[in-house]
Every structure is written in C-alpha cells, then in structure tokens.
Amino acid sequence: MRVQDVIKIIEGPFAGLNGTLVYLTGERAVITLDLPSRQIEVEMDSNWIMTATPDRRSVSNVRIAPLGSRNSA
Numbered sequence: 001m002r003v004q005d006v007i008k009i010i011e012g013p014f015a016g017l018n019g020t021l022v023y024l025t026g027e028r029a030v031i032t033l034d035l036p037s038r039q040i041e042v043e044m045d046s047n048w049i050m051t052a053t054p055d056r057r058s059v060s061n062v063r064i065a066p067l068g069s070r071n072s073a
C-alpha cells in the first residue's frame with residue numbers, strides 16, 4: 001500500500017468503510033474518512049486495512065438496448 005491509495009477498513013469500529021491512506025508506518029496507519037457531515041483522520045492498526053478493489057457493479061458493464069428491441073412482459 002502507498003500513500004493516497006484507496007483502502008477498505010476490515011476490522012474495528014469503522015469496518016466496511018473506505019478511506020484514503022495518509023500515513024503508514026510499521027503497525028500503524030492514518031486514514032482519511034469522508035463522512036456525510038465532515039472529513040476525519042483516524043489512526044488504526046495497519047492489519048485492519050487492505051487495498052480497496054474496484055466495484056464489480058460498474059456502470060461500464062451495463063448494456064443499453066434500444067427501446068424498440070425490448071421484450072414486453
């Protein structure tokens with residue numbers, strides 16, 4: 001992992017959230033989280049984070065069919 005990488009928190013009170021890696025040293029990491037009301041920095045164990053992978057439900061995978069070719073139910 002490198003500074004500015006998007007990461008996913010997998011342990012602790014913020015598990016499930018994504019953030020941006022600000023600082024990583026040994027066993028500690030500082031992460032920026034964008035919350036609805038503000039942006040915060042949190043420090044946590046570096047074992048609690050992993051590099052985030054792109055969402056597989058990307059819009060680029062959606063096929064658009066012309067209106068005339070759709071089947072009616």
